[in-house]
Amino acid sequence: MLKILKQHQDWRKQSLNLIASENILSPAVRKALDTDLLGRYAEGTAGKRFYQGLVFFDQMEQMTTQAFADHFKASFVDIRPISGAVANLAVFSALTSPGDTIITLGIDGGSHISHEKMGASGLLGLNIHHFDIDANGQIDIKKAQEKILELKPKFIILSGSVILFPMPVKELKEACAKVGAKIVYDAAHVFGLIFSGYFQNPLSEGADIIVASTHKTFPGPQGGIIIGNIDPELQKAIQRKIFPGITSNHHLYRIPGLYTAFSEMKKYGKQYMGQTIKNAKALASALEKNGFDVCYKQKGFTASHQVLINVANCGGGTDVAKKLEDANIIVNKNMILGDKSALNPSGIRIGVQEITRMGAKEKEMKTIANLFKQLLLDNIEISKVKKQVVAFRRKYQKVKFSL
Numbered sequence: 001m002l003k004i005l006k007q008h009q010d011w012r013k014q015s016l017n018l019i020a021s022e023n024i025l026s027p028a029v030r031k032a033l034d035t036d037l038l039g040r041y042a043e044g045t046a047g048k049r050f051y052q053g054l055v056f057f058d059q060m061e062q063m064t065t066q067a068f069a070d071h072f073k074a075s076f077v078d079i080r081p082i083s084g085a086v087a088n089l090a091v092f093s094a095l096t097s098p099g100d101t102i103i104t105l106g107i108d109g110g111s112h113i114s115h116e117k118m119g120a121s122g123l124l125g126l127n128i129h130h131f132d133i134d135a136n137g138q139i140d141i142k143k144a145q146e147k148i149l150e151l152k153p154k155f156i157i158l159s160g161s162v163i164l165f166p167m168p169v170k171e172l173k174e175a176c177a178k179v180g181a182k183i184v185y186d187a188a189h190v191f192g193l194i195f196s197g198y199f200q201n202p203l204s205e206g207a208d209i210i211v212a213s214t215h216k217t218f219p220g221p222q223g224g225i226i227i228g229n230i231d232p233e234l235q236k237a238i239q240r241k242i243f244p245g246i247t248s249n250h251h252l253y254r255i256p257g258l259y260t261a262f263s264e265m266k267k268y269g270k271q272y273m274g275q276t277i278k279n280a281k282a283l284a285s286a287l288e289k290n291g292f293d294v295c296y297k298q299k300g301f302t303a304s305h306q307v308l309i310n311v312a313n314c315g316g317g318t319d320v321a322k323k324l325e326d327a328n329i330i331v332n333k334n335m336i337l338g339d340k341s342a343l344n345p346s347g348i349r350i351g352v353q354e355i356t357r358m359g360a361k362e363k364e365m366k367t368i369a370n371l372f373k374q375l376l377l378d379n380i381e382i383s384k385v386k387k388q389v390v391a392f393r394r395k396y397q398k399v400k401f402s403l
């Protein structure tokens with residue numbers, strides 16, 4: 001086991017990770033994770049526990065919850081969900097009963113599996129409808145307003161795993177208010193961007209609840225969070241779904257690390273997230289100049305940390321992702337609007353938040369785009385490209401924007 005682990009670590013140090021849903025933890029966050037709390041238990045809410053031994057942990061949980069509540073000016077925050085999908089399950093189940101209707105983006109429109117039939121929404125027996133997505137990958141607002149008024153969903157869910165541009169929260173608020181539908185904004189990917197003010201603030205635009213992961217653009221330990229301005233009854237319902245509904249112990253060791261990441265983002269978030277978006281835009285333009293079919297050119301490619309490329313002409317998402325992996329570049333295959341198969345999609349999704357955290361800037365995005373060109377368009381030998389990736393990565397080993 002230790003031998004394989006070492007192989008993994010050595011390989012990852014020499015690889016360029018461009019998975020959009022991941023990040024690396026700073027030494028300060030790692031230090032806060034490796035503590036006595038790794039093996040401890042808590043059930044319930046701070047001050048109302050079923051286990052003893054939590055005198056100091058309760059303080060840490062309350063301090064972290066309050067920090068996020070103050071930052072987002074929110075009346076309700078819960079940091080107990082152990083992941084974004086668990087946060088979604090808690091919120092969706094608090095808002096619905098089996099058979100209720102919801103509206104989502106649909107997988108090829110960018111939603112996450114937890115929004116759909118195969119995930120949390122399906123497990124809850126919800127009646128799932130999809131928004132119509134236009135050629136720019138955007139929700140058709142007029143049709144969406146009509147659909148909301150006609151279907152009267154319990155909630156709509158905006159944002160997802162492909163999130164390149166802000167969502168029409170304001171535009172759909174009135175229709176939702178008319179039929180009593182809540183707006184749930186899944187900020188799993190863009191939580192860091194929202195935190196630092198570089199993406200729409202869903203709550204101030206009219207969303208009722210933000211659900212998110214704490215480990216994608218927000219560089220904390222893997223976990224989930226729920227934030228909202230909601231009435232006390234719904235707050236209680238969500239809390240009950242988290243415990244005793246979905247979790248018993250909520251993996252306490254995450255919390256000091258989450259607070260540390262919060263502090264890092266308070267201090268460096270503006271710089272870090274600002275550079276991340278600049279890099280995503282720079283990479284998208286460089287790839288396009290190099291001959292790639294980068295999605296949504298007419299909208300400026302991206303306003304987030306992500307870039308979506310249609311690689312159907314290079315063999316499709318599955319083959320391209322494997323070829324890149326063989327050259328030490330890690331991405332994931334991804335559906336493009338209109339694709340039917342998640343296993344054999346036309347696209348790949350790229351995220352630049354991790355390499356940005358290692359100090360890469362716009363110039364380095366050109367280098368990365370050139371590596372893609374050599375490998376996928378010029379058919380240069382994989383081993384030759386891999387050598388360049390290893391050399392490139394040698395210069396980016398330290399975590400920046402870190403306490």
Ligand SMILES: Cc1ncc(COP(=O)(O)O)c(C=O)c1O
Pocket residue numbers: 021083084085086088111112114159160161186187188189212213214223224
């Ligand atoms: C939009 C969205 N929501 C929820 C999740 C699930 O989050 P987690 O992996 O933290 O459970 C993801 C995962 O990538 C996601 O992209």
